[in-house]
Amino acid sequence: MSDQTAAPAQPQRRSFLSTLEVDTRLLGMIGAFVIVCLVFNVLTDGRFLTPRNIFNLSIQTVSVAIMATGMVFVIVTRHIDLSVGALLATCTAVMAMTQTQILPQMTGLEIGHPMIPWITVLVGLLTGALIGGFQGYLIGYQMIPAFIVTLGGLLIWRNVAWHMTDGQTIGPLDETFLLFGGINGTLGVFWSWIVGLAAAAAAAVGLLMARRTKVSHGFPVKPMWAEVAVIGAVIAAILGFVAVLNSYTVPDRVVARDLARWGCEMAENCNAAYGIPYSVLLLIVVAVVMTVIAQRTRLGRYIFATGGNPDAAELSGINTKMLTVKIFAMVGVLCALGGIVASARLGYHTNDIGTLDELRVIAAAVIGGTALSGGVGTIYGAIIGALIMQSLQSGMAMVGVDAPYQNIVVGFVLVLAVWIDIQYRKFSGAK
Amino acid sequence: MAAPLVELKDISIAFGGVKAVDHVSLDLYPGEVVGLLGHNGAGKSTLIKCLSGAYRKDAGEILINGKHAEINNPRDARAHNIETIYQTLALADNLDASANLFLGRELTTAFGTVDDGRMEAETRKIMGRLNPNFQKFHAPVSALSGGQRQSVAIARAVYFNAKILIMDEPTAALGPQETQMVAELIQELKREGLGIFLIDHDVHQVKELCDRAAVMKNGQLVGVVKVDEVSTDDLLAMIIAGKKPEHLAA
Numbered sequence: 001m002s003d004q005t006a007a008p009a010q011p012q013r014r015s016f017l018s019t020l021e022v023d024t025r026l027l028g029m030i031g032a033f034v035i036v037c038l039v040f041n042v043l044t045d046g047r048f049l050t051p052r053n054i055f056n057l058s059i060q061t062v063s064v065a066i067m068a069t070g071m072v073f074v075i076v077t078r079h080i081d082l083s084v085g086a087l088l089a090t091c092t093a094v095m096a097m098t099q100t101q102i103l104p105q106m107t108g109l110e111i112g113h114p115m116i117p118w119i120t121v122l123v124g125l126l127t128g129a130l131i132g133g134f135q136g137y138l139i140g141y142q143m144i145p146a147f148i149v150t151l152g153g154l155l156i157w158r159n160v161a162w163h164m165t166d167g168q169t170i171g172p173l174d175e176t177f178l179l180f181g182g183i184n185g186t187l188g189v190f191w192s193w194i195v196g197l198a199a200a201a202a203a204a205v206g207l208l209m210a211r212r213t214k215v216s217h218g219f220p221v222k223p224m225w226a227e228v229a230v231i232g233a234v235i236a237a238i239l240g241f242v243a244v245l246n247s248y249t250v251p252d253r254v255v256a257r258d259l260a261r262w263g264c265e266m267a268e269n270c271n272a273a274y275g276i277p278y279s280v281l282l283l284i285v286v287a288v289v290m291t292v293i294a295q296r297t298r299l300g301r302y303i304f305a306t307g308g309n310p311d312a313a314e315l316s317g318i319n320t321k322m323l324t325v326k327i328f329a330m331v332g333v334l335c336a337l338g339g340i341v342a343s344a345r346l347g348y349h350t351n352d353i354g355t356l357d358e359l360r361v362i363a364a365a366v367i368g369g370t371a372l373s374g375g376v377g378t379i380y381g382a383i384i385g386a387l388i389m390q391s392l393q394s395g396m397a398m399v400g401v402d403a404p405y406q407n408i409v410v411g412f413v414l415v416l417a418v419w420i421d422i423q424y425r426k427f428s429g430a431k
Numbered sequence: 432m433a434a435p436l437v438e439l440k441d442i443s444i445a446f447g448g449v450k451a452v453d454h455v456s457l458d459l460y461p462g463e464v465v466g467l468l469g470h471n472g473a474g475k476s477t478l479i480k481c482l483s484g485a486y487r488k489d490a491g492e493i494l495i496n497g498k499h500a501e502i503n504n505p506r507d508a509r510a511h512n513i514e515t516i517y518q519t520l521a522l523a524d525n526l527d528a529s530a531n532l533f534l535g536r537e538l539t540t541a542f543g544t545v546d547d548g549r550m551e552a553e554t555r556k557i558m559g560r561l562n563p564n565f566q567k568f569h570a571p572v573s574a575l576s577g578g579q580r581q582s583v584a585i586a587r588a589v590y591f592n593a594k595i596l597i598m599d600e601p602t603a604a605l606g607p608q609e610t611q612m613v614a615e616l617i618q619e620l621k622r623e624g625l626g627i628f629l630i631d632h633d634v635h636q637v638k639e640l641c642d643r644a645a646v647m648k649n650g651q652l653v654g655v656v657k658v659d660e661v662s663t664d665d666l667l668a669m670i671i672a673g674k675k676p677e678h679l680a681a
Contacts, residue, residue, distance in 0.1 A: 213548040296544040298537050301526075305534055308525035308571075315485060315521060316535035317506040375525035 020226045025369055025424065029384045032417075036388060040395035048395055051248035055274060057390055058245075059182030059345065062279045063088075063338040064357060065386035068364040069290040070331035072382045075365055076307040077327060078374035079139060079146035083153030084335050085357030086161070087131055091332075092339040093161035095124040096170035096349030099177060117176040124336040131157065132332020133325050140324030154358065162351055171348030181344030185278040188262070189246050192275030196242030199284075200235040207231050242276065249273045279341045283383070286337065291379045303327065308375035363410075364389055367417040388413075434497055436461050436626040437595055442481055442491035451477040453650040454491075459595065459626040464617060466637035466658070467630045468670055469647035475630050476599060478647070482628070483515040483597050484508035495595070509535075514588035515597040521584050524573035528565075529554035531572055532587045557586045561616065578609030585616055596620060596627045602636065614640060634666045648673040 040048040047053060067084050074081045099120040103109045109116055135153055139146045179185030187195060207230065214221050221227075250272040255262045262272035294300040306313040306320050314320050338357075343349050366372065367388055368381030392413060396406045437459040444452045452474045459465050467475040481488040484505040493500045495511050502508050508515070515521070522531050529550040538553070540546045551568055558565045562582040572580055581601060588596055598617075602610040617627060617640055631637050637644050638658045646653040646669040654675040656665075665676040 217548045217552040219548070219551065292544070298539070298545060301530060301534070301537060301545055305523040305526055305530070308523035312521050312523050312531075312534070315483075315505050315515065315517070317504070317509060318535055375523070 019222060020230055021222050022230060026378075026380065026384075028420075028424070029368065029381060029388075033384055033388050033391065036391050036395065040391065040399065043399050044395070047398060051244050053394075053398075054244050055183075055248045055277070057387070057394060058280050059277050060394065061383075061386050061390040062182070062277075062283045063342040063345070063354075064360045064364055064390070065283055065383045066286050066341065067331070067334050067338045067357065067361045068368070068382035068386050069286055069379050070327075070334035071361045071365040072290075072368075072370050072377040072379055073294075073303050073327045074146070074331055075362075075370045075372060076303055076374060076377045077324065078307055078310070078372075079324070079327075080362070080372075081135075081146065081150045081328065081331055082358050082362075083135065083150040083157055084331065084338075084361050085354040085359075086154045086156070086158035087128065087332060087335040088339040088342065088354035088357055089161040089351075090131065090157040090164075091124045091128050091336040092343040092349045092353050093164045093170070094127045095120045095177075095336075095339065096173060096343060097164060098123045099174045100170055100172075112175065114176070117174045120174065120177060121340060124340060125333050128332035128334070128336030128339075129329045130332070132335070133329035135332075136325035136328025139328065140321035158355075165349065165351065167351045169348045169350045173343065173347060173349075177340070178344045178347060180279050180282065180340050181347070182277045182279045182341070183274065184344070186245075186274040187276045187278070187281070189273050189275050192242050192246050195276060195281070196239050200238045203234045203238065204231050207234070245277075245280075246273050246275050279345070282337065282341065286334065287379055287383055294379055299323075299326065304375060307377075360386075360389060363414050367414060369421055371421070385417075388417075433461055435459060435494075436463075436496060437482065438492075438494040438497075439478070439482065440492045440494065442478060442488050442493075444477060444481060444486060444489050450650045452481070452488075455647070455650075455652045456491075457645050457652065457655065459628060461594075461624045461626050462621055463643070464621055464627040464629055464641045465655075466641035466644040467628060467647065468632075468634065468637055468644055468666060469653075470670060473647040473670075474650040475645075475647045477650075479515075479597050479599070479628055479630060482508065482595075483513060485515075506535075509591070512592060512594040513597065514591060514593035514595070515599070516581070516584045516588060516601055517599050521587075522572045522580055525571050527569055527571055528558070528575075528583050529568065531583055532557075532590060534587075536591065553590070554586070557590050558582070561586050561589065562612070576609070577604040578606070578612060581605060581609070581613060582616075585613070589620070594625060596625050597630075598627060599630045600632065601629070603632075610636075634663045634670070637666065638663055646670055 037049060067088070071081060071084065099116050100111070103113075103116050103119060104111050131153075135149050138144050138149045186192075207227065211221055211227055250262055250270075252268060252270070255264055255270050255272050259265070262270060264270035264272055294303070302313060302318045302323055305316070306318065306323060310320060339354070342353055346353065364386035365377065365382045366385070368378065368383070368385030370377030370382060389410065392410055393406060396409060401409070435458040439455065439457045442452055442455050443450065455474070455478055457465070457478070467479065469475045477486060480486040482493060482502065484502045484507050487503055493502055495513075500507075500511055502511065502513075505515075523534065526534070529547070532554050533550050537545045538549050555568065562579070565579060565582065567575060567579070572583060575583070585601075602613050605613065617629070620627065629637065629641055641658050643655055644658050644661075644666060645655045646666065648670065653669050653673050656669075656675070658666075661676060668674070668676060
């Protein structure tokens with residue numbers, strides 16, 4: 001927002017970037033991410049930026065990134081949610097019990113019945129929404145600080161999950177459910193290209209429509225070449241990502257296990273590739289929906305207004321209490337989604353699933369530029385933040401950095417990222 | 432004279448035993464500016480917050496255009512065309528001018544999403560009328576000067592056809608030039624037939640801008656006077672001593 005102040009009446013020196021009207025902050029974060037990737041690529045002799053590792057990196061990031069998009073709204077409204085990891089565990093416990101025990105035993109649906117995964121998902125999302133909404137009620141209507149409510153929630157929901165499962169690992173999970181885990185469920189080459197092309201087309205149309213709206217109101221627009229350059233960059237990024245995922249070929253022995261899935265006659269020389277995982281697709285859908293909520297709906301407008309000035313929001317007739325309930329219910333739903341991906345990736349519900357995820361999620365949102373003072377934050381920032389965290393962690397693991405040093409580096413980066421953000425805000429004159 | 436726009440009748444509100452407003456009655460006519468004077472804690476802001484919906488009165492009645500009005504929250508107040516301009520509270524600093532102008536009443540597209548284009552166009556129109564020099568349509572309002580922020584707040588009231596305007600120290604944070612701008616705006620709104628409650632500390636300003644002045648002390652109404660019939664010293668005496676001047680006391 002802050003970097004688009006150039007008024008039409010001032011045709012003075014405009015830098016290349018301001019002509020393009022791209023978010024310098026977004027560029028900065030992408031730049032940081034690229035640097036992290038390049039450094040690790042050098043340190044690992046080129047093993048970091050292989051299709052295989054990029055594929056793994058993206059499926060490892062999904063669960064935390066999904067929850068981080070919700071954490072943005074929480075932090076923007078000056079709250080915090082320490083319970084997301086525990087809530088994720090309760091949701092996966094409920095879902096694991098639902099599909100392996102409750103549904104087969106109580107309704108007589110046999111294990112493997114096609115309805116089981118979908119009922120499970122529904123139950124999980126409902127569980128997340130109810131628990132999140134209840135925490136939101138305690139925060140919004142009963143005025144208990146979010147820190148306390150969710151700190152209590154961290155202890156409660158982690159151990160509710162333990163109680164429900166007697167601390168046991170629950171599995172194996174439903175075959176269809178497992179498709180959300182990453183490598184078990186991918187689009188394959190053909191559909192990945194279709195999705196990529198559709199996304200690229202949608203992005204181009206969206207940007208051009210935004211331009212047309214501006215023109216129709218007589219607002220200043222950037223020059224056409226700048227528009228084309230931005231659209232071109234976006235399309236290249238989308239198709240580039242698809243190309244990378246599509247070049248991660250399935251090993252022959254994996255193809256041999258299920259020839260039909262990969263459309264091969266025989267395992268040798270089949271050249272099947274994984275393509276976009278369903279879990280990454282889910283993250284992209286979540287990101288788009290959350291971004292639309294943030295930027296294009298009244299709900300999002302009220303979230304940011306409340307974060308910027310709670311009194312003003314209240315006086316403008318916004319029901320900030322109900323808003324808090326909605327936000328925390330949304331986070332609950334996202335925890336359930338994150339839980340689906342996390343447990344499907346493992347193949348089981350385990351007792352320690354999602355442990356310390358609350359800290360990763362908060363760190364992702366904060367590295368992504370969400371200000372704890374409220375009112376400022378972006379969905380894409382949180383996702384890039386989650387990517388940076390995951391890249392650091394798996395990069396250091398690949399290089400062979402010892403575990404304690406890994407956490408020391410991540411902690412250091414978290415503080416550094418916030419410091420850079422504060423300097424940037426000072427420099428750019430924003431709040 | 433026309434019928435009163437607002438009648439506050441016997442309003443009382445207490446906070447934990449402290450009577451912040453104690454049986455106060457006050458009215459406001461169309462095209463009139465009524466100044467509210469008093470020390471900090473005299474109860475003038477509290478009284479007016481009952482009208483703007485920020486507080487709920489404990490007792491008393493509010494009449495708008497002669498009809499009983501139930502005002503329990505800011506939304507109710509807006510439904511009665513009451514708009515409030517606060518000194519500091521009313522803008523979300525992180526949002527731009529048009530988001531603030533339409534906050535709580537966003538224009539939406541056919542899909543139910545917020546229509547930023549139309550809102551910006553409307554904002555440009557109204558700001559072009561109120562403050563033609565204003566250009567920072569995409570900056571968060573935290574980047575605006577005090578006068579610019581105040582003009583956004585006033586634009587909000589004007590845009591939504593306020594009939595009753597409450598201004599809580601609208602010029603407290605402004606420089607002389609910007610104060611002049613707000614003063615001119617008040618005259619303009621008055622000509623359009625709005626009724627304005629102006630809360631202020633500055634007796635000179637009240638004498639200059641208002642038709643009548645209501646003075647409060649310790650939650651009670653000291654008196655309501657026509658500003659032309661009193662001197663600033665009289666007003667000061669009312670604020671400090673809590674008594675009506677003698678030539679009007681009869």
